[in-house]
Amino acid sequence: QAKAAGGGTYRFFTPDMNARISERVTLENSLRQALHDNQIHVHYQPQVDMAEGRLIGFEALVRWHHPVQGEIPPTRFIPIAEESNLINQIGSRVLHEACRQNRAWQDMGLPPVVIAVNLSAVQLRQPELAGHIAAVLADTGLDARWLELEITESAFVRDTERIVEVLQELRGLGIKLSVDDFGTGYSSLGYLKRLPFDRIKIDQSFVRDLPDNGDDIAIVRAIIGIAGSLQKEVIAEGVEQPQQIDFLLAQGCRLMQGYHFGRPADGVQAEVLLRRLGDGGRIPD
Ligand code: C2E
Ligand code: MG
Ligand code: MG
Numbered sequence: 001q002a003k004a005a006g007g008g009t010y011r012f013f014t015p016d017m018n019a020r021i022s023e024r025v026t027l028e029n030s031l032r033q034a035l036h037d038n039q040i041h042v043h044y045q046p047q048v049d050m051a052e053g054r055l056i057g058f059e060a061l062v063r064w065h066h067p068v069q070g071e072i073p074p075t076r077f078i079p080i081a082e083e084s085n086l087i088n089q090i091g092s093r094v095l096h097e098a099c100r101q102n103r104a105w106q107d108m109g110l111p112p113v114v115i116a117v118n119l120s121a122v123q124l125r126q127p128e129l130a131g132h133i134a135a136v137l138a139d140t141g142l143d144a145r146w147l148e149l150e151i152t153e154s155a156f157v158r159d160t161e162r163i164v165e166v167l168q169e170l171r172g173l174g175i176k177l178s179v180d181d182f183g184t185g186y187s188s189l190g191y192l193k194r195l196p197f198d199r200i201k202i203d204q205s206f207v208r209d210l211p212d213n214g215d216d217i218a219i220v221r222a223i224i225g226i227a228g229s230l231q232k233e234v235i236a237e238g239v240e241q242p243q244q245i246d247f248l249l250a251q252g253c254r255l256m257q258g259y260h261f262g263r264p265a266d267g268v269q270a271e272v273l274l275r276r277l278g279d280g281g282r283i284p285d
């Protein structure tokens with residue numbers, strides 16, 4: 001609304017836009033400070049195989065504890081971090097901490113699990129990404145097979161050729177790759193054929209209303225079918241209810257993640273879970 005604002009001046013931004021821009025700048029500066037002051041932490045959410053009642057791994061999720069504002073959710077600061085390239089630093093911090101933690105659990109003799117780390121589309125465009133990740137693995141002493149990278153489907157819309165190369169490099173290191181938020185990214189199914197993925201994560205929006213919503217039933221069945229035909233693993237996100245577990249198992253989806261099994265929790269709490277389940281404990285339905 002670049003309209004004459006009286007007095008012969010022009011307003012390029014509405015007050016609302018101004019407010020949003022300044023919130024953005026403030027948040028970006030606080031985020032810089034947060035990295036410096038170690039306000040960035042990692043929480044871990046269990047991933048389970050419900051056919052065997054076994055814990056198979058954890059997803060690492062970034063947490064920002066602001067000294068005044070308290071917890072700021074990643075959905076609020078990740079987009080800003082992506083625009084300012086701070087995401088490379090944050091991503092690298094989370095990756096290092098998750099790998100260090102996983103190796104520490106292995107050193108304690110706990111059963112080995114895969115740690116899944118989210119990778120932003122911006123990180124995928126870093127020219128040295130694979131080399132950087134290899135260096136983190138070497139530095140923390142974690143074997144590549146215990147690391148998985150989750151990449152959200154919308155990341156493949158642009159620069160697909162380049163992304164295929166990066167993913168092949170990562171896979172060459174022995175890292176597992178999964179497509180996050182599957183079904184929400186407005187991208188074509190063709191990429192599933194061309195990109196070297198091990199696993200598809202069914203977005204929680206399709207899981208939420210199972211098993212009551214007919215559309216969700218159809219979509220989830222179709223995703224499980226595609227994954228099976230392409231010989232990829234499939235995991236359902238956002239599982240909160242026992243009826244959802246029953247439905248997913250009946251459809252042949254045995255891998256699950258959601259509040260029913262555990263909310264994201266700090267390393268100490270995740271370790272308690274790993275200790276309990278590693279001791280032959282089965283996850284109750
Ligand atoms: P995501 O990767 O799809 O992660 C799953 C999100 O769903 C997490 O939210 C998790 O806490 C939440 N969740 C898990 N189970 C349930 C459930 O049963 N019900 C409901 N309602 N929610 C559940 P969170 O931690 O707020 O993260 C949101 C998003 O922020 C993530 O979605 C991911 O896209 C992004 N994110 C988080 N950590 C990182 C990171 O380290 N790097 C990057 N690039 N993105 C991250
Ligand atoms: Mg994820
Ligand atoms: Mg997801």
Ligand code: MG
Pocket residue numbers: 181
């Ligand atoms: Mg998501």
